Amino acid sequence: AQTVTQSQPEMSVQEAETVTLSCTYDTSESDYYLFWYKQPPSRQMILVIRQEAYKQQNATENRFSVNFQKAAKSFSLKISDSQLGDAAMYFCAYRRDLGNFGNEKLTFGTGTRLTIIP
Amino acid sequence: DAGITQSPRHKVTETGTPVTLRCHQTENHRYMYWYRQDPGHGLRLIHYSYGVKDTDKGEVSDGYSVSRSKTEDFLLTLESATSSQTSVYFCAISEGRGRQDGYTFGSGTRLTVV
Numbered sequence: 001a002q003t004v005t006q007s008q009p010e011m012s013v014q015e016a017e018t019v020t021l022s023c024t025y026d027t028s029e030s031d032y033y034l035f036w037y038k039q040p041p042s043r044q045m046i047l048v049i050r051q052e053a054y055k056q057q058n059a060t061e062n063r064f065s066v067n068f069q070k071a072a073k074s075f076s077l078k079i080s081d082s083q084l085g086d087a088a089m090y091f092c093a094y095r096r097d098l099g100n101f102g103n104e105k106l107t108f109g110t111g112t113r114l115t116i117i118p
Numbered sequence: 119d120a121g122i123t124q125s126p127r128h129k130v131t132e133t134g135t136p137v138t139l140r141c142h143q144t145e146n147h148r149y150m151y152w153y154r155q156d157p158g159h160g161l162r163l164i165h166y167s168y169g170v171k172d173t174d175k176g177e178v179s180d181g182y183s184v185s186r187s188k189t190e191d192f193l194l195t196l197e198s199a200t201s202s203q204t205s206v207y208f209c210a211i212s213e214g215r216g217r218q219d220g221y222t223f224g225s226g227t228r229l230t231v232v
Binding site: 111 | 151158159162163206210225228
């Protein structure tokens, strides 16, 4: 079974600084997706960024970028120019790619709570 | 237009009583999921559905049952609630078209079993 590990239960960063959240995963599959979700106090799950395993180029979305190391099974999230609104729980998630043959479930890590210091 | 709604948003119930949580979607997506969120565990899959009347168990399915009689509704039932089922429950939907697929989550139901 696939597992996702987030080893940092809590992180904090000064406003406007950069922070990196770590995620490692275990899989024997070669085709899969990786995700970072943000959960603010409102409880809503918000997709931050997605990475396809077949793509060597790291995904970026504005101030959010990932460092995807397939061989090391590592998928870290970098938040640049941290803002107060970035304060949230962040979840790393994995999903196997079944192509057009169905839909695989998301497996989540345990989350990292990010605090932004004004 | 949320596309997916969960009800109720909060519920307090007594141990031993049955509880049903509802997930309703307007996206006509094939796949629907129920997850529970607990501190230190992240989100764990309870049950999922891949079509009307087609459901399967997730990793933490004991004590839960589901039903999907219509595409738009996916019900999660706790037959006899226990304190260990105090949690936040999330419903999610996905279209299931491979590489373009993404998940949409409901806003969650906080269930407290006393």
